[in-house]
Amino acid sequence: MADASSRVVVVGAGHGGSNAVAFLRQYGWPGEILLVGDEPILPYHRPPLSKAWLKGEATAESLALRPADFYPKQRVTLRLGTRVEAIDRAAKALRLADGESLAYDHLILATGARARRIPLPGADAPHVLTLRNAADADALKAAIGPGKRVVVIGAGWIGLEVAASARALGAEACVLEAQDRVLARVASPGLSAFVDAAHRAHGVDLRLKVGVEAIEAGAVRLADGSRVPADLVLLGVGAAAEDSLARTCGLAEPTGGIRVDHNACTADPAIHAIGDCTIRPLPGGATGRLESVPSATEQAKAAAAHLCGKPAPAPEVPWFWSDQYELRIQVAGLAQGAARAVTRLRTTDKLSVFHLDAMGRVQAVEAVSSAPDFMAGKRLIGLGKPVDAAALADPAQPLAALAVG
Amino acid sequence: MPKITYIEHNGTEHVVDVAIGQTVMQGAVDNNVPGIDADCGGECACATCHVFVDPAWEAKTGTANEQEASMLSFAATKQDNSRLSCQIEVTAALDGLVVRMPEAQH
Numbered sequence: 001m002a003d004a005s006s007r008v009v010v011v012g013a014g015h016g017g018s019n020a021v022a023f024l025r026q027y028g029w030p031g032e033i034l035l036v037g038d039e040p041i042l043p044y045h046r047p048p049l050s051k052a053w054l055k056g057e058a059t060a061e062s063l064a065l066r067p068a069d070f071y072p073k074q075r076v077t078l079r080l081g082t083r084v085e086a087i088d089r090a091a092k093a094l095r096l097a098d099g100e101s102l103a104y105d106h107l108i109l110a111t112g113a114r115a116r117r118i119p120l121p122g123a124d125a126p127h128v129l130t131l132r133n134a135a136d137a138d139a140l141k142a143a144i145g146p147g148k149r150v151v152v153i154g155a156g157w158i159g160l161e162v163a164a165s166a167r168a169l170g171a172e173a174c175v176l177e178a179q180d181r182v183l184a185r186v187a188s189p190g191l192s193a194f195v196d197a198a199h200r201a202h203g204v205d206l207r208l209k210v211g212v213e214a215i216e217a218g219a220v221r222l223a224d225g226s227r228v229p230a231d232l233v234l235l236g237v238g239a240a241a242e243d244s245l246a247r248t249c250g251l252a253e254p255t256g257g258i259r260v261d262h263n264a265c266t267a268d269p270a271i272h273a274i275g276d277c278t279i280r281p282l283p284g285g286a287t288g289r290l291e292s293v294p295s296a297t298e299q300a301k302a303a304a305a306h307l308c309g310k311p312a313p314a315p316e317v318p319w320f321w322s323d324q325y326e327l328r329i330q331v332a333g334l335a336q337g338a339a340r341a342v343t344r345l346r347t348t349d350k351l352s353v354f355h356l357d358a359m360g361r362v363q364a365v366e367a368v369s370s371a372p373d374f375m376a377g378k379r380l381i382g383l384g385k386p387v388d389a390a391a392l393a394d395p396a397q398p399l400a401a402l403a404v405g
Numbered sequence: 406m407p408k409i410t411y412i413e414h415n416g417t418e419h420v421v422d423v424a425i426g427q428t429v430m431q432g433a434v435d436n437n438v439p440g441i442d443a444d445c446g447g448e449c450a451c452a453t454c455h456v457f458v459d460p461a462w463e464a465k466t467g468t469a470n471e472q473e474a475s476m477l478s479f480a481a482t483k484q485d486n487s488r489l490s491c492q493i494e495v496t497a498a499l500d501g502l503v504v505r506m507p508e509a510q511h
């Protein structure tokens with residue numbers, strides 16, 4: 001059992017890492033805690049990077065997850081600007097970029113994800129950006145301005161948020177997507193269609209089923225030979241688990257990611273992993289990656305509880321949010337494999353779609369600017385009881401009758 | 406600085422100083438008060454900063470705004486005095502405020 005001489009080292013000072021050290025103290029970890037991260041600034045909120053921060057509506061202070069004095073007050077040694085290069089599991093020690101060796105009794109990997117790059121000719125040019133951290137966001141912010149022509153490759157959450165923020169900043173935005181709909185990987189066709197319409201209504205030049213051939217100075221060349229003028233290009237083609245450190249000690253899967261159980265424990269009992277770098281248990285028995293703040297928080301809690309000998313917290317319904325223009329998009333549960341979709345609300349500025357499994361239980365909800373439907377859906381997913389689909393489809397029937405039980 | 410008392414569901418009290426202009430949620434997070442996860446960082450998107458305002462203080466904290474009320478409408482442990490603490494800004498008038506945390510935020 002842990003005592004005052006047991007040292008936990010957390011690698012990666014993002015959402016998962018900062019939350020893990022907080023939960024470790026909340027749950028009474030008696031020993032030393034170190035939080036080591038390679039970014040030079042205090043752990044911060046990542047979601048605003050494509051939203052409020054990009055639009056200039058947030059400050060460095062409001063971006064920080066916790067104030068600087070939080071860490072010493074909680075007896076956490078915070079080492080920023082420090083990259084961990086390798087893990088020696090046999091010796092239970094880390095090698096830092098400057099050659100220093102750092103011993104641990106327990107390790108929590110919270111190394112997050114990295115933006116995917118695609119092997120396109122010209123993709124290494126200086127006007128081609130990705131967005132994962134504050135430095136990326138600052139580069140993007142400096143490049144976007146009124147009249148600038150922003151081309152986003154990939155209509156995923158981050159690409160679309162950047163397009164929306166670019167429009168708010170008075171820039172032109174063109175989004176190029178290979179699939180036949182936006183958010184193809186992460187949303188149902190109903191939500192995709194709604195978001196598509198919103199972007200077009202805000203003047204985004206949205207092009208589906210297009211292939212990109214090359215990025216040139218001042219333009220993106222498409223498969224049909226045409227060119228889209230571009231002052232800057234954002235690659236929004238997804239993120240891969242940042243597992244290079246775990247790979248140094250054999251803890252990364254061949255196809256990427258660090259596999260963990262419901263306690264966020266890896267194959268090595270001395271090492272936990274949390275957040276975007278993990279392949280984790282999902283509702284319904286499958287495993288996969290969940291790139292969201294709530295998932296990183298949930299796993300931070302699970303890892304801290306496990307280390308402190310507390311019972312595992314109850315599993316949470318996965319959820320996510322995105323802000324685009326005046327739209328607040330909230331998704332809970334996983335819609336993949338649902339038997340049917342029930343649309344409850346669809347107006348020009350609101351949408352709610354419930355996804356039911358074969359037993360008629362809600363397995364996911366997608367809501368746009370309809371918080372009650374999102375919250376009710378999230379609760380129905382947690383309850384796991386069949387619902388009356390006809391009542392769900394009828395906005396005149398109160399959700400309360402369905403959600404309470 | 407105004408003092409705010411946060412009472413965990415198990416009865417544990419935390420009295421902390423929170424600067425004017427901060428939110429009641431930030432006061433909890435910055436001082437590592439258990440029971441307020443604040444996943445969305447105050448965007449009124451998550452409802453994991455749910456508190457019950459001590460009845461004596463309800464007049465001073467005011468009532469939930471529209472977005473907040475709709476987020477709370479299906480919160481598992483909603484009561485009449487439920488608020489999202491990220492939507493309560495600390496003012497001098499809130500010195501002494503007492504809030505209680507629900508059993509679970511999720």
Ligand SMILES: Cc1cc2nc3c(=O)[nH]c(=O)nc-3n(C[C@H](O)[C@H](O)[C@H](O)COP(=O)(O)OP(=O)(O)OC[C@H]3O[C@@H](n4cnc5c(N)ncnc54)[C@H](O)[C@@H]3O)c2cc1C
Binds near residue numbers: 012013110133291
């Ligand atoms: C632009 C953007 C918008 C987003 N919007 C939303 C949203 O609206 N809602 C939502 O739920 N989620 C959103 N996300 C996702 C969310 O931010 C992530 O799921 C969350 O940050 C994951 O936390 P994490 O701790 O796993 O990783 P991160 O927060 O990425 O932290 C990982 C940290 O580890 C550091 N690191 C990596 N390797 C090493 C090493 N070897 N040594 C030292 N340090 C290392 C990294 O530099 C980084 O600081 C968004 C992400 C981005 C990029």
Ligand code: FES
Binds near residue numbers: 446447
């Ligand atoms: S912090 Fe998310 S709603 Fe208050």
